[in-house]
Amino acid sequence: MIRTRFAPSPTGALHIGGLRTALYSFALAKHDKGEFILRIEDTDIKREVEGSKERIKEILKLFGMDWDGYFVQSDRAREGIYKKAAEALVEAGHAFYCDCKPRNAKEEGYSKELRDPCRDAKKKEGAIKLMVPDGEHVGFRDFVLDKEVTWETSTVADTTLLKSDGFPTYHLAVVVDDHDMDITHVLRGHDWMPSTPVHLLVYKCLGYEKPEIGHLTDILDPEGGKLSKRKGSTSVDGLLKEGYLPEAVLNFIMLLGWAPKDNRELFSLEEFVKAFDHKGFQKSNPVFNKEKLDWFNGEYIRQKSDPELLEAFKPFIPEGADAEKVKKVIPLIKDRIKTLADFKTMAGFLFEVKTVDPTQFGENHKIHLQKAAQAIAGSSDLMKVVEENKFKTGDFFMDLRIAIAGSRVTPPITDSIAILGKEETLARLKKFTD
RNA sequence: GGCCCCAUCGUCUAGCGGUCUAGGACACUAGGUUCUCAUCCUAGAAACCUGGGUUCGAGUCCCAGUGGGGUCACCA
Numbered sequence: 001m002i003r004t005r006f007a008p009s010p011t012g013a014l015h016i017g018g019l020r021t022a023l024y025s026f027a028l029a030k031h032d033k034g035e036f037i038l039r040i041e042d043t044d045i046k047r048e049v050e051g052s053k054e055r056i057k058e059i060l061k062l063f064g065m066d067w068d069g070y071f072v073q074s075d076r077a078r079e080g081i082y083k084k085a086a087e088a089l090v091e092a093g094h095a096f097y098c099d100c101k102p103r104n105a106k107e108e109g110y111s112k113e114l115r116d117p118c119r120d121a122k123k124k125e126g127a128i129k130l131m132v133p134d135g136e137h138v139g140f141r142d143f144v145l146d147k148e149v150t151w152e153t154s155t156v157a158d159t160t161l162l163k164s165d166g167f168p169t170y171h172l173a174v175v176v177d178d179h180d181m182d183i184t185h186v187l188r189g190h191d192w193m194p195s196t197p198v199h200l201l202v203y204k205c206l207g208y209e210k211p212e213i214g215h216l217t218d219i220l221d222p223e224g225g226k227l228s229k230r231k232g233s234t235s236v237d238g239l240l241k242e243g244y245l246p247e248a249v250l251n252f253i254m255l256l257g258w259a260p261k262d263n264r265e266l267f268s269l270e271e272f273v274k275a276f277d278h279k280g281f282q283k284s285n286p287v288f289n290k291e292k293l294d295w296f297n298g299e300y301i302r303q304k305s306d307p308e309l310l311e312a313f314k315p316f317i318p319e320g321a322d323a324e325k326v327k328k329v330i331p332l333i334k335d336r337i338k339t340l341a342d343f344k345t346m347a348g349f350l351f352e353v354k355t356v357d358p359t360q361f362g363e364n365h366k367i368h369l370q371k372a373a374q375a376i377a378g379s380s381d382l383m384k385v386v387e388e389n390k391f392k393t394g395d396f397f398m399d400l401r402i403a404i405a406g407s408r409v410t411p412p413i414t415d416s417i418a419i420l421g422k423e424e425t426l427a428r429l430k431k432f433t434d
Numbered sequence: 435g436g437c438c439c440c441a442u443c444g445u446c447u448a449g450c451g452g453u454c455u456a457g458g459a460c461a462c463u464a465g466g467u468u469c470u471c472a473u474c475c476u477a478g479a480a481a482c483c484u485g486g487g488u489u490c491g492a493g494u495c496c497c498a499g500u501g502g503g504g505u506c507a508c509c510a
Contacts, residue, residue: 007510011510041510043509046509100508101508103508104507106507108507109506110507114506149438151438155437156437161508169508169509169510190439192505192510193438194438194505195505197437222445255447255459256446259446259447261448262458263447263448265446265458265459282447284439285502285504286446287446289446289461295461296460298472298473334473346471346472394469396469397469397470398469400469401469401470407471408470408471409470409472411471412468412469412470413470
């Protein structure tokens with residue numbers, strides 16, 4: 001049976017790259033009725049952000065990805081599981097102690113030293129590092145890239161496996177955990193590729209069988225470079241706040257690095273799981289382009305029923321807005337918006353008076369608005385006004401639109417008036433007919 | 435800089451040696467519907483990084499160059 005895992009570190013907001021990794025891992029397992037494990041990689045206690053563990057779980061549930069097993073690495077670390085493995089490696093001559101001052105790559109830049117000076121010092125305490133052999137080859141078949149990737153071990157560094165605080169680094173923890181948890185397929189970001197030879201060596205030295213491993217493409221920023229957390233809102237929560245539907249976000253990331261053979265684009269999670277296969281993986285890095293996300297979002301907004309939209313709009317409607325009124329507004333705007341947040345820009349004028357720029361009016365606006373006000377007061381048809389007075393239809397309605405909404409872009413104006421009510425509409429027109 | 439990965443329209447991609455005058459989607463342009471904007475419909479413009487091979491034949495295979503990305507912490 002296929003068992004995959006999603007192994008985020010709780011160091012902040014979950015980003016769409018992480019969500020995509022989770023999605024593909026989920027689909028990989030579920031396509032074959034396998035199991036999907038959630039493992040929190042929190043072995044660097046200093047970097048943990050309060051509440052992010054919980055938020056990750058909420059988001060996975062919101063997107064419909066329930067897990068079949070849940071582990072927290074710090075719990076396992078306290079049981080001494082990783083320490084034991086590291087010590088066994090020292091015992092077997094595959095690792096060594098080092099009590100030197102840790103370096104900090106951020107400040108010191110990249111290092112060229114692959115061999116640690118302590119590797120033959122036979123120290124008895126400190127961190128434990130892997131003693132990488134020279135002149136050997138390590139490799140694996142990447143199931144995403146669909147190719148063999150190999151390294152010469154002389155290009156692989158003596159990597160720290162156990163920190164001096166007794167907690168493992170990622171490199172030890174993943175190997176031990178994926179083995180202990182019977183993970184059959186490891187799917188992770190491409191940024192992990194360079195440390196894969198270390199993991200391969202650890203598998204070998206520990207006597208473990210290695211799982212299938214695949215490295216996903218990185219999502220690129222339109223500006224170039226890896227999608228960064230600073231540019232734009234790429235966190236899942238950020239997208240949700242901007243008014244994107246979970247279905248849309250999910251469908252969007254499905255196709256960022258994977259594609260079906262039949263050019264299909266619209267998938268629910270269930271449909272995606274069914275269609276998913278490892279052959280559809282893309283090998284080159286995709287660019288995050290929001291316009292496509294906008295399109296997906298529009299599609300899903302239009303697919304939703306009005307009651308469903310009423311629920312979805314809740315965080316985006318003006319404060320104190322009457323639910324009955326909102327209900328009437330929905331059918332008017334659902335074809336016209338890209339995000340839920342567009343509710344306010346498209347229909348805000350129905351809930352509050354907008355300022356009107358008088359220069360927007362056409363030259364006949366006074367007579368247009370006077371005749372319109374008369375008709376509305378008498379509850380007669382506005383189209384009749386246009387015909388009887390030989391007004392230009394577009395000009396007439398545009399003046400009306402500006403007077404009522406303060407904008408040249410609104411839902412159909414007669415429908416808007418119906419929602420606004422006779423009294424409020426006339427009050428708005430009055431300002432420009434005197 | 436060392437190591438590793440990648441390379442089809444602006445973007446996401448289909449293509450797995452001949453059916454490619456390279457297909458779809460987003461975006462874009464034009465037209466239709468329309469009280470604006472959208473939705474919807476129709477049409478259009480738009481790509482195989484370069485150079486060598488292999489082959490009767492290459493977008494598809496191989497090599498090099500170039501370009502892009504990643505990584506080089508007791509962070510994940």
